[in-house]
Amino acid sequence: MRAELIDGKAIAATIRGEIARDVAALTARGVVPGLAVVLVGDDAASATYVGAKEKASVEAGMKGGTIRLPASTSQQELLALVERLNGDPAVHGILVQMPLPKHIDPDTVIRHIRPDKDVDGFHPENVGKLLIGHTDGFVSCTPAGVIELLVRSGVDTRGAEAVIIGRSNIVGKPMAALLVQGRAGGDATVTVCHSRTKDLAAHTRRADILIAAIGRAEMITGDMIKPGAVVIDVGMNSVPDATKAKGSRLCGDVHFASAVEVASKITPVPGGVGPMTIAMLLRNTVRAAERTLG
Amino acid sequence: MRAELIDGKAIAATIRGEIARDVAALTARGVVPGLAVVLVGDDAASATYVGAKEKASVEAGMKGGTIRLPASTSQQELLALVERLNGDPAVHGILVQMPLPKHIDPDTVIRHIRPDKDVDGFHPENVGKLLIGHTDGFVSCTPAGVIELLVRSGVDTRGAEAVIIGRSNIVGKPMAALLVQGRAGGDATVTVCHSRTKDLAAHTRRADILIAAIGRAEMITGDMIKPGAVVIDVGMNSVPDATKAKGSRLCGDVHFASAVEVASKITPVPGGVGPMTIAMLLRNTVRAAERTLG
Numbered sequence: 001m002r003a004e005l006i007d008g009k010a011i012a013a014t015i016r017g018e019i020a021r022d023v024a025a026l027t028a029r030g031v032v033p034g035l036a037v038v039l040v041g042d043d044a045a046s047a048t049y050v051g052a053k054e055k056a057s058v059e060a061g062m063k064g065g066t067i068r069l070p071a072s073t074s075q076q077e078l079l080a081l082v083e084r085l086n087g088d089p090a091v092h093g094i095l096v097q098m099p100l101p102k103h104i105d106p107d108t109v110i111r112h113i114r115p116d117k118d119v120d121g122f123h124p125e126n127v128g129k130l131l132i133g134h135t136d137g138f139v140s141c142t143p144a145g146v147i148e149l150l151v152r153s154g155v156d157t158r159g160a161e162a163v164i165i166g167r168s169n170i171v172g173k174p175m176a177a178l179l180v181q182g183r184a185g186g187d188a189t190v191t192v193c194h195s196r197t198k199d200l201a202a203h204t205r206r207a208d209i210l211i212a213a214i215g216r217a218e219m220i221t222g223d224m225i226k227p228g229a230v231v232i233d234v235g236m237n238s239v240p241d242a243t244k245a246k247g248s249r250l251c252g253d254v255h256f257a258s259a260v261e262v263a264s265k266i267t268p269v270p271g272g273v274g275p276m277t278i279a280m281l282l283r284n285t286v287r288a289a290e291r292t293l294g
Numbered sequence: 295m296r297a298e299l300i301d302g303k304a305i306a307a308t309i310r311g312e313i314a315r316d317v318a319a320l321t322a323r324g325v326v327p328g329l330a331v332v333l334v335g336d337d338a339a340s341a342t343y344v345g346a347k348e349k350a351s352v353e354a355g356m357k358g359g360t361i362r363l364p365a366s367t368s369q370q371e372l373l374a375l376v377e378r379l380n381g382d383p384a385v386h387g388i389l390v391q392m393p394l395p396k397h398i399d400p401d402t403v404i405r406h407i408r409p410d411k412d413v414d415g416f417h418p419e420n421v422g423k424l425l426i427g428h429t430d431g432f433v434s435c436t437p438a439g440v441i442e443l444l445v446r447s448g449v450d451t452r453g454a455e456a457v458i459i460g461r462s463n464i465v466g467k468p469m470a471a472l473l474v475q476g477r478a479g480g481d482a483t484v485t486v487c488h489s490r491t492k493d494l495a496a497h498t499r500r501a502d503i504l505i506a507a508i509g510r511a512e513m514i515t516g517d518m519i520k521p522g523a524v525v526i527d528v529g530m531n532s533v534p535d536a537t538k539a540k541g542s543r544l545c546g547d548v549h550f551a552s553a554v555e556v557a558s559k560i561t562p563v564p565g566g567v568g569p570m571t572i573a574m575l576l577r578n579t580v581r582a583a584e585r586t587l588g
Contacts, residue, residue: 107428124431128422131471132463134401137418159490167474169426176470177425180461180486189497191485192474196453203483 003263006153012275015148016060019282023061026289033289034063035093035119036085040078040104041071046097053095056278062285063090075104079112086114092292093119093285116291119284121174131177138284143175145276146211146232147185153265155209155230162188163203165220166213171234175211212253222258231259231266234273297525297557300447306569309442310354313576317355320583327583328357329387329413330379334372334398335365340391347389350572356579357384369398373406380408386586387413387579410585413578415468425471432578437469439570440505440526441479447559449503449524456482457497459514460507465528469505506547516552525553525560528567
């Protein structure tokens with residue numbers, strides 16, 4: 001058996017098409033969704049992510065702008081900027097790219113963003129709405145993207161054994177909160193595993209839906225996967241590879257070559273979860289803009 | 295084997311003693327912790343709960359007061375009262391007893407309470423802080439009480455298989471959020487089961503710590519429990535019993551007689567989790583008062 005690929009790139013493109021139509025409709029009503037991305041410092045990876053977000057938002061017809069600040073920016077200066085964006089009616093979504101320089105407390109910054117502009121879904125109020133099951137907040141983009149991948153691939157989560165590996169605030173915890181809710185795309189029996197879990201393979205082997213978000217290259221091998229399981233690989237790791245021109249290659253938390261022989265569906269890395277994250281960011285921004293219309 | 299009883303009544307009494315000392319210390323500094331309980335309508339069970347909360351707060355040396363409103367109170371009137379309590383510096387904790395009459399939306403009321411006075415821990419901001427792992431919010435009282443029972447009974451949650459049955463916003467979900475955090479009283483591998491779970495017994499049988507919060511009388515029987523497991527029974531059900539004067543008796547979600555033969559530790563009903571809920575409410579109120587001192 002060879003698993004069917006879940007083509008995140010194609011699904012994300014479909015969603016971005018839907019979003020472009022929503023943006024056009026909003027624009028016709030006089031509201032151009034605006035996304036403000038804030039980048040502090042000159043981390044190369046962050047600059048790449050931010051560039052991709054700005055490009056995608058502009059392609060969807062939004063007003064996207066990146067505000068670049070030097071690494072020496074003080075916390076107070078950054079908070080003042082957030083304050084200004086909070087009050088700017090043309091800005092519907094605010095995203096402060098993480099990680100921030102060490103002298104700035106990320107939680108203080110996140111809490112400063114108006115919850116109704118927090119399109120990253122990291123503000124405690126949005127995280128709380130997610131866990132409670134209220135749908136008027138924002139869900140963080142990666143776990144929201146995973147649910148979209150599952151739903152659009154025809155995976156029934158209801159009653160499924162979902163096992164999440166990793167308990168980060170960006171992926172593992174909100175992922176669990178989404179999958180446990182009593183509604184479409186949820187209703188799964190959810191287990192969260194992490195570094196303290198004693199027999200990881202015993203858990204992964206009973207998963208109908210296995211979500212790997214550990215940040216350790218190719219840790220989940222085919223023998224740890226239940227035959228026929230759906231495998232979602234959130235990992236994005238760079239490993240040395242002498243056969244590549246740049247000396248490294250990108251891989252996930254799942255050992256793809258062995259997993260693809262056991263799973264029924266699997267996301268590749270790259271081209272799986274990654275493209276969905278930006279699509280969900282755009283969707284959150286459209287929703288933020290829609291909500292200003294009441 | 296016969297399980298050791300986890301004596302929630304005794305543990306709660308100890309905690310209430312600690313709280314009384316904290317209250318005395320705060321009072322000496324000029325701050326008398328104040329808890330305002332709001333009861334709308336004349337539901338008999340609610341009146342009992344509210345009476346117990348007021349009594350406990352006064353016994354601990356706090357300023358406790360119950361505001362009783364008729365069932366005909368409008369949502370607007372209730373929100374106006376909450377508003378007033380939000381602004382009253384003598385009130386550190388606000389608790390609106392649930393359930394509310396049908397014409398009042400509980401979520402609207404909960405969101406109206408200032409998060410820093412929300413000692414029930416139901417406001418989205420507090421729920422979000424809980425899931426994120428921030429400790430400057432308030433944790434809802436029943437799950438907080440369960441953690442206290444575990445810790446004070448010497449149960450090591452680290453690396454344990456914790457299985458929670460029930461996904462309510464009052465118990466199941468915040469319970470999972472607490473147990474998964476990477477700190478003392480957490481670090482468990484957490485599974486949340488519910489009505490859609492396919493093979494419930496397979497999950498309960500692998501639990502080192504089993505937490506039943508389903509609201510179905512004596513559903514969890516001894517054969518569903520792993521020998522040596524710690525069993526926490528959050529249930530509180532009334533079942534017919536002709537041998538009792540009032541024709542009914544109180545029981546948990548766990549079938550105690552069979553479970554006590556298999557578990558290593560178990561909470562009784564009543565006298566297990568119940569008394570802890572009020573103790574945690576008092577502790578949250580003390581913390582709310584402490585935080586006003588900065």
